Amino acid sequence: MKGKDRKIRVLVAKPGLDGHDRGAKIVAATLRDHGMEVIYTGLHQTPEQIARTALQEDVDVVGLSIHSGSHMTLFPMIYKELEKLGLGDVLLIAGGIIPQEDRAKLEASGFGRIFGPGTPTREIATYIENEIQKKRQ
Amino acid sequence: MHRQEIVRGLLAGDFRSLGRALSLVEEGEGGELLPALGDRLGRHGRFGVTGAPGAGKSSLLSALVGHWRLRGETVGVLAVDPSSPFSGGALLGDRIRMQEHSLDEGVFIRSMASRGAVGGLADAAVEMVDVLEAFGFDRLVVETVGAGQAEIDVMEACDLVLVVLQPGAGDGIQAMKAGLLEIADLLVLNKADLEGSTRLENEVREMLELREAGIGRAPEVCLVSAKTGRGIPELAEEIDACFKALGEDGVLGKRREQRRKEAIKRMARSSFEQKLEALMVENGEKLKDFPLREGARWVLEKLFSSPSHGKNREGDGRT
Numbered sequence: 001m002k003g004k005d006r007k008i009r010v011l012v013a014k015p016g017l018d019g020h021d022r023g024a025k026i027v028a029a030t031l032r033d034h035g036m037e038v039i040y041t042g043l044h045q046t047p048e049q050i051a052r053t054a055l056q057e058d059v060d061v062v063g064l065s066i067h068s069g070s071h072m073t074l075f076p077m078i079y080k081e082l083e084k085l086g087l088g089d090v091l092l093i094a095g096g097i098i099p100q101e102d103r104a105k106l107e108a109s110g111f112g113r114i115f116g117p118g119t120p121t122r123e124i125a126t127y128i129e130n131e132i133q134k135k136r137q
Numbered sequence: 138m139h140r141q142e143i144v145r146g147l148l149a150g151d152f153r154s155l156g157r158a159l160s161l162v163e164e165g166e167g168g169e170l171l172p173a174l175g176d177r178l179g180r181h182g183r184f185g186v187t188g189a190p191g192a193g194k195s196s197l198l199s200a201l202v203g204h205w206r207l208r209g210e211t212v213g214v215l216a217v218d219p220s221s222p223f224s225g226g227a228l229l230g231d232r233i234r235m236q237e238h239s240l241d242e243g244v245f246i247r248s249m250a251s252r253g254a255v256g257g258l259a260d261a262a263v264e265m266v267d268v269l270e271a272f273g274f275d276r277l278v279v280e281t282v283g284a285g286q287a288e289i290d291v292m293e294a295c296d297l298v299l300v301v302l303q304p305g306a307g308d309g310i311q312a313m314k315a316g317l318l319e320i321a322d323l324l325v326l327n328k329a330d331l332e333g334s335t336r337l338e339n340e341v342r343e344m345l346e347l348r349e350a351g352i353g354r355a356p357e358v359c360l361v362s363a364k365t366g367r368g369i370p371e372l373a374e375e376i377d378a379c380f381k382a383l384g385e386d387g388v389l390g391k392r393r394e395q396r397r398k399e400a401i402k403r404m405a406r407s408s409f410e411q412k413l414e415a416l417m418v419e420n421g422e423k424l425k426d427f428p429l430r431e432g433a434r435w436v437l438e439k440l441f442s443s444p445s446h447g448k449n450r451e452g453d454g455r456t
Contacts, residue, residue, distance in 0.1 A: 006164055007225070007250070032226035037250045042233040049239045053232065056245055058156035086153045 010061040018068035030121035051081035064094040174271035185292040187283040188301030193327040195234035196363035211243040212276040213269030259290035304333035329362040
């Protein structure tokens, strides 16, 4: 694909059944303000929906937001769905209420950073920018 | 993924390749790809959906997509949302209203940020729809917010344009101001389940009567509710009838010709503007002391007297 100056495209998705989308919206707005193109799909997305949306939108990043506690079930499913569609190289990150020990497990199994409550929004944007720059080199 | 792989995958019906191909074209990198599509194009009508933010374009589209899918037709959608002029980023949310189709392989939805490019938006959008058509979708739809020249350009690149209005957004005069009615082949009054929809219909019909006779075809008016599904089958029929009528009147042919001219003009203009930009950067200091009009004259002379200025980025992708 084209070089480093291509706009970073991010899918912000909410898997599972919780309705707390404030965090997802804040992150979406932050990334937009950092010059990224953010696709937001609303609540209650299944792993398949998330993967197919990522495929159609050809995103560089998929960001998951979850507060229901079902991340250890859903996240691996999402990772698998993405791989199935040939999207294993997409940067997969997440945020929400995710205990420390789970974070470590996820980060060891194909995920990028898992961000917790209180993360400065700029940190997320900078992390994405750095990671994508590395990938595009 | 290499480009040749992408082209091969695209023509073989691979969705990953389609997603990639759309990105290539969006970035103006479709030079190798687009010529390979030639003989797969021009078979299906393209139609545009536009209207003010919140008029219900995406919901309406979602309902129409549902209707077409029941008839076994596949649909490719390009949904354009504005980029921020400040950060260059964008929040693309049209999919939210269309996610019910996200698992259906017969529906492909792609969001696109307008990126504030003058002219460039319409060209990129047209080429992205080319890619969708080449992949094999039966219905091709482009959705834009009905504001700004770039978005209107996109609509003019469609065969048939649906303008979506809603009750409670000001009287008929507001819609007249917007300049949207001139490009409408079909006027869709959405949210027919809300109060005020009859009034809106009366106002719109009254306004259409005030049109100068003989300027194009008067658009049909359809009252629908994307929410309840009321009027959607009728609208779908109206779309097909309208498309057929435009074809028989020779209007479609003329539009396509006009569209080609406009595309050439846009490409020339954008290349001109790049040169102008470069020249301004080069000579900004010098031009400080010129009276405005004299400065403009000097710039024009300079531009047209010497053939090469600044970066030569002509014909981005299209051949």
